[in-house]
Amino acid sequence: MELKEIQNLIKFVAKSGASEVKLEMDDIKITIKTGSDEPNITYMQQPMAQAAPAPAPAAAAAAAPSASGEGTASAAAQSAGDDKYITVKSPIIGTFYRKPSPEKDTFVEVGDSVKVGDTLCIIEAMKLFNEIESEVSGTIVKVLIDDMSPVEFDQPLFLVDPS
Template identity: 75%
Template sequence: MDIKEIQNLIKFVAKSGASEVKLEMDDVKITIRTGSDSNEVTYVQQALPMQAAPMPQAAPAAAPAAAPATEAAPAAPAADDNSKYVTVKSPIIGTFYRKPSPDKPLFCEVGDSIKEGDTLCIIEAMKLFNEIESEVSGTIVKVLVDDSSPVEFDQPLFLVDPS
């Protein structure tokens, strides 16, 4: 089980309203508890012969959750510097894709003119591919996310010049 699957499981449990979920597989034991005060506690244990291995396994699980928060902070001042641009943000958590499939062309590139309703990208969330459409007409000024990268809710994806 990789980090993305664990993160998706945590999100699913949080949305489901369950107070506790335990998952045990051959080499992984996961317990997710949610409380009424909306605190989430997650325990991840990797069953390995060495005792030091569970601690490093828990650290990477926490690191990806912290990394998007630090990435989102620098993006906000960039949007302030370019106040004449409209920022297209991610409506969901998932994986950002610029093409409908690996052998197809990009939905849009820097300098492309777009209209309201044009598909800008796809975000995959829990094996569902969600087309993200433009809410404004204009020109793509900057793509803020790399292809096949994880994105968070409300993370800036594109800068669009509406003029």
């Protein structure tokens, strides 16, 4: 089967309204799936590593000035007070959302108590919405990322006071 024939087959399947077509010949297998009107949302959770006591706040303070444009003096002062907090970091690259949908309330606010398994935020990666759950119990001290902002792997998202 030549490329032109495959392209014509794809066009035919798309016009026919079929959601999936499988074609098996002697030496070739082709499966054509067309998109549906309903979005396919898959929730995926990846384990988050706990922060090391000393290096993590320094890394959080170092990441904050580059993202927000703060000076190094305020970052150094901030890291000194953050030693007792646990940093919740992004397990994936994507877009950070504080709400489950635009018309709903945020998952957590500063001052909220959280326990292990509570949803803190959602990170969208490649059209998949991944709920990020707390791995520690405590109180949210600071939200380090603005809503609907891009985040990198291992970027600090929240500071949690475990006491």
